Every structure is written in structure tokens, then in C-alpha cells.
Amino acid sequence: MSGSWKNNTKIKRLMAEGRGQGVGSDYIPWIKTNEFSSKGRATRIFGVKTGRLHHLNSDNQYRAFLTFEFANQVLDLRESYPLLDVMEVIDEKDDLRFDKFQDKETREGYVITTNFLLTVKEPGGNEKFVARTVKNTSELKRKITWEKLEIERRYWLNRQVDWKVLTEKQLPRQLAKNIEWVRETLLGSEGNLDKEQLSITLLKYFLENDEFPLKEVLKSFDKQEGLQKGSGLFLFRYLLAKKEIRVDMSKTIDLSTNVKNLLL
Structure with missing residues (x-):
């Protein structure tokens, strides 16, 4: 002192x-x-x-x-x-x-x-x-x-x-907004969702369907896996938070963009 x-x-x-x-x-x-x-x-x-x-x-x-x-x-x-x-x-x-x-x-x-x-x-x-x-x-x-x-x-x-x-x-507002949006998934989960295992499954699903818009792929993933609506989007955010996938975080994340054009 x-x-x-x-x-x-x-x-x-x-x-x-x-x-x-x-x-x-x-x-x-x-x-x-x-x-x-x-x-x-x-x-x-x-x-x-x-x-x-x-x-x-x-x-x-x-x-x-x-x-x-x-x-x-x-x-x-x-x-x-x-x-x-x-x-x-x-x-x-x-x-x-x-x-x-x-x-x-x-x-x-x-x-x-x-x-x-x-x-x-x-x-x-x-x-x-x-x-x-x-x-x-x-x-x-x-x-x-x-x-x-x-x-x-x-x-x-x-x-x-x-x-x-x-x-x-x-300190770009959009970057902070995107970080805020994805980091929430690190602190919790959607119900009983096994985010660790299902996020790996979603990664594989992206590779198989990268020609389609992200929002359609996530919707299809929910249906295929028998998940509650919005689970795929939560897992997508989780993958971003874990940096298993990357997008340009300084820009608005457009879910209507094809998967292969969105991911870096």
C-alpha cells in the first residue's frame, strides 16, 4: 500500500x-x-x-x-x-x-x-x-x-x-452484439439438450448441406434429430462461441445466406 x-x-x-x-x-x-x-x-x-x-x-x-x-x-x-x-x-x-x-x-x-x-x-x-x-x-x-x-x-x-x-x-457495436448473442450458450443450455454431442452432429450436417441457406439447414436439422424448434440455432451459436466454426463477427449474421458462403 x-x-x-x-x-x-x-x-x-x-x-x-x-x-x-x-x-x-x-x-x-x-x-x-x-x-x-x-x-x-x-x-x-x-x-x-x-x-x-x-x-x-x-x-x-x-x-x-x-x-x-x-x-x-x-x-x-x-x-x-x-x-x-x-x-x-x-x-x-x-x-x-x-x-x-x-x-x-x-x-x-x-x-x-x-x-x-x-x-x-x-x-x-x-x-x-x-x-x-x-x-x-x-x-x-x-x-x-x-x-x-x-x-x-x-x-x-x-x-x-x-x-x-x-x-x-x-469498439464496434455489431461485434459486441454478436459476441453477446453467442456467449450466452456457454453459460447454459436449451432444456436437456446435449450441446456437446449434438454440436458435433450439426457440424457434419453443415458439411453435407452447405449449398442451402443456413436457416433452412437448421430447421431441417431440428426435424431430423427430433429436437425442439430453435435447437439447431442454439447449437450454431454454441459452435461460434466455441470457435469450432467461424463467421465474420464484425458483420450482421445473415441466416438466409447459404452455409458455404457464411462460414469462413
Whole structure:
């Protein structure tokens, strides 16, 4: 803990709760969605990779989370990561406006957080940390936003961690929408559907009927296997979520397209 927090009762309490500590399912974000009034739409979502509830404070953060989680190279996602040792890590800080981020009455500093700290697997197999801050472009017009970003930039630079700012321009809505649509199948099933076995059967069925529109193939598959209506579509989404088949996730998935023209 930074020396500047030693006398801060609230921060000491949060640290005692384990906030900003742990990895994977054990990590607890520094800020939870129910603890403050967000300007954006707050979301709590169960992580497929982490096995825990994630607290996200805007639509942009939600889209970023979906994109990160879907990426094969991302192993762990820690949101609202606190820079508790910021004063020790940053060497050149005399020109940084830490005074802008403190309680006006008590003069106690706020804990600055970075939206996401990711654990990423590199092509060679090594793991590294990647930090990402998510902002709406409208926020970038404010001087105080840039002052906070500069603190974050220097912190991660000194930690030798790759850090970037993402806006809605780098977070396509359609990609996030498609990921949201398919990831639901990883967390549940349709009744008593054996999605593991039947998805393999559906893969073979695609190969035998790739000249026909996807929606017709799925309808025929349901009938052939004696499944409830919509089961084939669920299994198709599951195959996409598992990346057993691939489509262009950045575009609308058109079910009327022939199977061979849709799959990559």
C-alpha cells in the first residue's frame, strides 16, 4: 500500500476486503457498480473465463469486456484495477495534478483506477500484462480527463506495461452484439439438450448441406434429430462461441445466406 493511504480509513477497509487483489475468480474490483452513481449504464456480467461477476460502468466498458473475453489470447480480465502504488511507481510526477483527484473537504486523494488489466498469452507462450482505459470521445474534450490519463500513462510506462486508450470508435457495436448473442450458450443450455454431442452432429450436417441457406439447414436439422424448434440455432451459436466454426463477427449474421458462403 502506498504511504499516502496509511491514514485513509475507507481505503484501508477496501484493501482489507481484498479489493484490487487476486487473479481469476479471486479478483475483486476496486469499484463495484452498486457503490456510486455512474454516468453510463452499469452492467454486472458473469465471466466465462474468470468464473466471477464483473462490474462494468458504461456501455463502452461492456463492449470492451465482451471483445477482450472473446479473444483467444486473453487469459484473465481485471476491471477497475487500482493504482495504489502510483506515488512510488511514477518517478517524474511534480507536474502531475494529483490535487484534482482528491476529496474537496478532507483533501484525501482518490484512488486512481485503470478500467482493465488483462493477462495476455503471447504467440511464444509467455504471458504479459496489458492495460486498457476506456473513454467516450466526448470525455476527451475535458482537461481533467487528460490529466488522469497522463497519470495512468506514466504509471504503466514505469511498470513497463503496454497501455492504450480505447473509445467507442475501436469498439464496434455489431461485434459486441454478436459476441453477446453467442456467449450466452456457454453459460447454459436449451432444456436437456446435449450441446456437446449434438454440436458435433450439426457440424457434419453443415458439411453435407452447405449449398442451402443456413436457416433452412437448421430447421431441417431440428426435424431430423427430433429436437425442439430453435435447437439447431442454439447449437450454431454454441459452435461460434466455441470457435469450432467461424463467421465474420464484425458483420450482421445473415441466416438466409447459404452455409458455404457464411462460414469462413
